[in-house]
Amino acid sequence: MSAIVESPQVQVRRNRMGMWLFFVSEAFLFGGLLIARFFLWGDTRPDLPQVVPLGITAVLLTSSFFMNRAEVAIANDDRKTFQRGLLITAFLGFIFFLGVLIFEWGWTIEDGAFVLGNHIHPTSGVYGAVLYGMTGMHALHVLSGIVIIMIIWNLGRKGKFSAEDHWGVEATAIYWHYIDLIWIFFYPALYLIGTAVPAGGH
Amino acid sequence: MRFFKTGLVKGILVGLLWWLIGFMLVEVIRVAMGLPAAWDPNVPAGPVAGQNALQWIVAGGLAAYEPAMVVAGIFFVIGFMLGVGTMSDWLKWVRGIDTPMHHGPKEGDPGWFRYFGADYSHKVIGLQYGVTAVILLMFAGTLALIFRVELANPELQLSLFGANPEVQGTLNWFNTLVSAHGMIMIGSILLGVGAMSNYLVPLMIGANDMAFPRLNSFAFWINVPGALLLVTAIFIGGWNTGWTGYPPLSAQAPIGVQYFFIGVFFIGMSSILGSLNIIVTTLTMRARGMTMFRMPIFVWAAFSTALIQLTATQLIGLSFLMVLIQRILGLGFFNPGFPDITVIASSQLWEGGGNPILFQHLFWFYSHPAVYVFILPGLGIISELLPVFSRKPLFGYKWIALSSMAIALVGFLVWAHHMFVSGMNTYLRVPFMLSTLLVAVPTGVKFFSWLGTLWGGRIDLKTPMLFTLGAISVFLIGGLTGPPLGTVTTDLQLHDTYYVVGHFHATMFGGFVFPFFAALYYWFPKFSGRQYNERLGVIHFALMTPAFWVMSLGQMLAGTRGMRRRVADYDPAWGIDGVQLAVSIAAFIIAFSVLLMVINLLWSSRRAPRAVANPWRSRGLEWQIPSPVPELSYATAPVVVGEPYDYGLPGSTYVQLAPAMTGGD
Structure with missing residues (x-):
C-alpha cells in the first residue's frame, strides 16, 4: 500500500488547487446574484440609510486583517497571537452578521413576536427581494466562516497545527478573505451604484 | 439481515428522522411566533371528507405546510449524508481526531457490503x-x-x-x-x-x-x-x-x-x-x-x-x-x-415588480x-x-x-x-x-x-x-x-x-x-x-x-x-x-x-466465462493491469513513453509498467 501514501506537500498542493476551484465555482453563484441585481434594478437603487452598511463593511474588512495576522502567527509558531487573532476575527465577523440581521434587515421584537423590516421589507417588490437575497446569501457564508474559524480555534487549542503543517488554517484564512472580497462587490452594488429611489412610490 | 446495516439503509432512516425534526422545527417556531400551523389557508390542512390521508398527500395537500416541507426536505438530505457515513471522517477531524485514509473493505464484511455504503x-x-x-x-x-x-x-x-x-x-x-x-x-x-x-x-x-x-x-x-x-x-x-x-x-x-x-x-x-x-x-x-x-x-x-x-x-x-x-x-x-400593499406600510413600499x-x-x-x-x-x-x-x-x-x-x-x-x-x-x-x-x-x-x-x-x-x-x-x-x-x-x-x-x-x-x-x-x-x-x-x-x-x-x-x-x-x-x-x-x-x-x-x-486480460487489444493503461482491477490499481508507477493511439504502427509503445507487471502484448 506504500504507493498510495503521498507526501503531505503534494496533498497540500492538491488541496490548494481544489480550494481555488471551489472559489471559481462560488464566483459564479455570487456573479449570478450580481447579474440579478443589475437585471432587476438597472441603474437605480433603493434610498436606504448609509451609515450602518458603511460601518459593518469597515468591521468586516478589519476582520480580514486579524485573520491574516493569525495565519502569519501560526506560520511562525506564535500560538498565542494565532489563537487571539482567530477570536478577534470571529468576533468582528459576528458583529457584521448581527449588523446585517438587526440593523439592515431590522429584526425587532414587537408585542413579544419577531417582526422584520424597519425600513425595507423582503416583500417590498424587487428592491426588497434583491437586497434581502444578496445580503442573505452573503450572511450565510459569513456564518459558515465564523463556524469554521471557531472549529480551527478549538483545534488550535488542542495543539493541532504547526509552522510546517497548518493547511486547515490557510484554507480558513483564504475562505474568509474570499467572503470579504465578495462583500467588496456587493456593498457598492447594493448601496452606492445607481439613482436612489425613495420609498412610497410615485 | 446484513443489508439493514448498510449505509444506504442507515442513511434513509436517519434522513427520515431528520425530515421529521425539520418539519417539527418549523411548525414549533410558527406556533411560538403566534402564526397558524397551516401556512396556506386555501389548502385543506388535513384530509377532507371521502379522502384518506394518502389520497390527501398525493393530491398535494401538504402544500398547507409548505415552509415546513421545504426545511424538512433539506434536513432529509443532511440526515441522509450523516447516516450514510460519508461525513464521519470530516466530523472526526472537526473534533481533532486523526483519520488516516482506509483502503479496501472493512474486515469481516462481505464483498458486496461496501457498494451500499460510504x-x-x-x-x-x-x-x-x-x-x-x-x-x-x-x-x-x-x-x-x-x-x-x-x-x-x-x-x-x-x-x-x-x-x-x-x-x-x-x-x-x-x-x-x-x-x-x-x-x-x-x-x-x-x-x-x-x-x-x-x-x-x-x-x-x-x-x-x-x-x-x-x-x-x-x-x-x-x-x-x-x-x-x-x-x-x-x-x-x-x-x-x-x-x-x-x-x-x-x-x-x-x-x-x-x-x-x-x-x-x-x-x-x-x-x-x-x-x-x-x-x-x-x-x-x-x-x-x-x-x-x-x-x-x-x-x-x-x-x-x-x-x-x-x-x-x-x-x-x-x-x-x-x-x-x-x-x-x-x-x-x-x-x-x-408588492402587496395590504401587508406593507407605505414607508416600506418600493414600486417595481x-x-x-x-x-x-x-x-x-x-x-x-x-x-x-x-x-x-x-x-x-x-x-x-x-x-x-x-x-x-x-x-x-x-x-x-x-x-x-x-x-x-x-x-x-x-x-x-x-x-x-x-x-x-x-x-x-x-x-x-x-x-x-x-x-x-x-x-x-x-x-x-x-x-x-x-x-x-x-x-x-x-x-x-x-x-x-x-x-x-x-x-x-x-x-x-x-x-x-x-x-x-x-x-x-x-x-x-x-x-x-x-x-x-x-x-x-x-x-x-x-x-x-x-x-x-x-x-x-x-x-x-x-x-x-x-x-x-x-x-x-x-x-x-x-x-x-x-x-x-x-x-x-x-x-x-x-x-x-x-x-x-x-x-x-x-x-x-x-x-x-x-x-x-x-x-x-x-x-x-x-x-x-x-x-x-x-x-x-x-x-459468464472469465474475460481474457486485454480482450480488445487496447493500448490503454487500464487494460495493462488485471481485471477486475485490484484494490491498488498500480502497484508500481506506470511510465508513458509514446502516443496513446498509434494502433497498427509497428514497434510503438504507449506505456511501460515495471517488468514484473508486463505480460502479453
Whole structure:
C-alpha cells in the first residue's frame, strides 16, 4: 500500500488547487446574484440609510486583517497571537452578521413576536427581494466562516497545527478573505451604484 | 439481515428522522411566533371528507405546510449524508481526531457490503454511480412509457389523466410524468457521466485514486437523497412546469415543485464537487511521461465537462433557489406584480415588480452548457473506441482534444437561443443565433476525425463498436436538425413543438445513451472480470438503433405538423395518428432492448466465462493491469513513453509498467 501514501506537500498542493476551484465555482453563484441585481434594478437603487452598511463593511474588512495576522502567527509558531487573532476575527465577523440581521434587515421584537423590516421589507417588490437575497446569501457564508474559524480555534487549542503543517488554517484564512472580497462587490452594488429611489412610490 | 446495516439503509432512516425534526422545527417556531400551523389557508390542512390521508398527500395537500416541507426536505438530505457515513471522517477531524485514509473493505464484511455504503475507492464509487444511473434511467423510461400509451392515439384514454371522469385522475398527472421523465433522466445522465469519469479517469492516467477520495464519496452519495426527493415530488402533488420549472408557473405549481427544486439543487452540488475532483486529479496525478497531449482522449472530454460543471451548475442552483424562496418567503424576484400593499406600510413600499425573464437567463446559462456536459463524455467515448476497433491511429488527436475544450467554451455563449420567443430584447437574437451556429464547427471537427479514423481501418463489429457507430448515426440526426432550431426565423415556428423533442432525444441518445452503453459493454470485462454475452449485445443493438430512428424522426415529423410538447391530446386532422403510434411502439422496443442489456450484464457478471486480460487489444493503461482491477490499481508507477493511439504502427509503445507487471502484448 506504500504507493498510495503521498507526501503531505503534494496533498497540500492538491488541496490548494481544489480550494481555488471551489472559489471559481462560488464566483459564479455570487456573479449570478450580481447579474440579478443589475437585471432587476438597472441603474437605480433603493434610498436606504448609509451609515450602518458603511460601518459593518469597515468591521468586516478589519476582520480580514486579524485573520491574516493569525495565519502569519501560526506560520511562525506564535500560538498565542494565532489563537487571539482567530477570536478577534470571529468576533468582528459576528458583529457584521448581527449588523446585517438587526440593523439592515431590522429584526425587532414587537408585542413579544419577531417582526422584520424597519425600513425595507423582503416583500417590498424587487428592491426588497434583491437586497434581502444578496445580503442573505452573503450572511450565510459569513456564518459558515465564523463556524469554521471557531472549529480551527478549538483545534488550535488542542495543539493541532504547526509552522510546517497548518493547511486547515490557510484554507480558513483564504475562505474568509474570499467572503470579504465578495462583500467588496456587493456593498457598492447594493448601496452606492445607481439613482436612489425613495420609498412610497410615485 | 446484513443489508439493514448498510449505509444506504442507515442513511434513509436517519434522513427520515431528520425530515421529521425539520418539519417539527418549523411548525414549533410558527406556533411560538403566534402564526397558524397551516401556512396556506386555501389548502385543506388535513384530509377532507371521502379522502384518506394518502389520497390527501398525493393530491398535494401538504402544500398547507409548505415552509415546513421545504426545511424538512433539506434536513432529509443532511440526515441522509450523516447516516450514510460519508461525513464521519470530516466530523472526526472537526473534533481533532486523526483519520488516516482506509483502503479496501472493512474486515469481516462481505464483498458486496461496501457498494451500499460510504467507500472511498474510486472503483467502488464509479460502479455506484453507474448502477444508480441505470436504475434512474429505467425508472424515468417507465414514466415515459406511461405517457406514450396516452399519446399513441388522439383524445384521452387513460383514467390517470382524466379520461374517465368517474375515476379520480387529472391532466396534472400527465404534466407531472412529463416533467419527472425529463428531470430524472437528466439526473440519470449526470450520474452516468459521473460513473464514466470517476471509474475511468484515474485508471486512464495511471493514478491509484482521485485527488480527494472522501469528497468523491460525498459527491456520489448526495445524489441519492436528491434523487429520492425528485421521486417523492411525483407523489406529493407533482408539478406541472416541465423540467425547466419556469416561473411564474413554477411559483404557483403544486408543492411537488419544491422537492423538485431541492432534489435538483443537491444533484447539482454533486456535479460541482465531483467536477472539482476530476480537474485536480487530471492536473496533478498523471503518470510520469503523460503530458496533457498524451492523455487518453476521454480524459480530455471529462476534463472539459468538469470545467462546465464546476462553474455553470451554480446558476441553476441559484435560479431554483430564488423560485423556492419566492414561494415560501415572498421575495418577488420573478413576480412582475406590484408588492402587496395590504401587508406593507407605505414607508416600506418600493414600486417595481420582478422579471421572469431573468429566471430564463440564469436557468439557461447552466442548462445549455449542461447539454455539453451530457454529450462531451459520450463523444469522448466514441473517439476512444473507434481507434481500438478500427486498429488505426486516431485521426487528428490534438484537434479532437481541443474541440472538446472549444465546445465547452462556446457553450457558455449560446444560452439565449432557448429564449427567442420569450420576450427578451429582440436585438439579442441574431448574436445568439451566430454563436449557436458556431458550435457546429468544433462538432464538425469531431465528425470528420471519426470518419478519418474509420477510413481504411480493419473494422471489428463487436457490440461496443456497433454502439459507437450507432451513436455516430444518431448524433448526426441530432446535429443536423439543430441549425433549424438555432436559426431565429425557423425557431419561431418550431419552438415548443415535438420537433424540439425529437432533436433533443437524438442528441441525448447519440451523445450519451449509445456511447454510455458502448462504454458499459467495452469496460464490462474490466470491472467485472467476465465477458458479456455477445449475441445478446448484438440483439440489443439491432433492436434499439432502428427503433430510435423511428422514434426521433417520428417525433420531429409530428412536431412539424403542429404537435406541441407537454400536451396529452392532439387533433386527428393533423394526420399524425400513425406517426404517434409508431413512436410509442418504438419507445417500447427501446425499453425492451435496454432490459435485455440489464439482464445480459447482470447474468454475465455472475455466470459468464472469465474475460481474457486485454480482450480488445487496447493500448490503454487500464487494460495493462488485471481485471477486475485490484484494490491498488498500480502497484508500481506506470511510465508513458509514446502516443496513446498509434494502433497498427509497428514497434510503438504507449506505456511501460515495471517488468514484473508486463505480460502479453
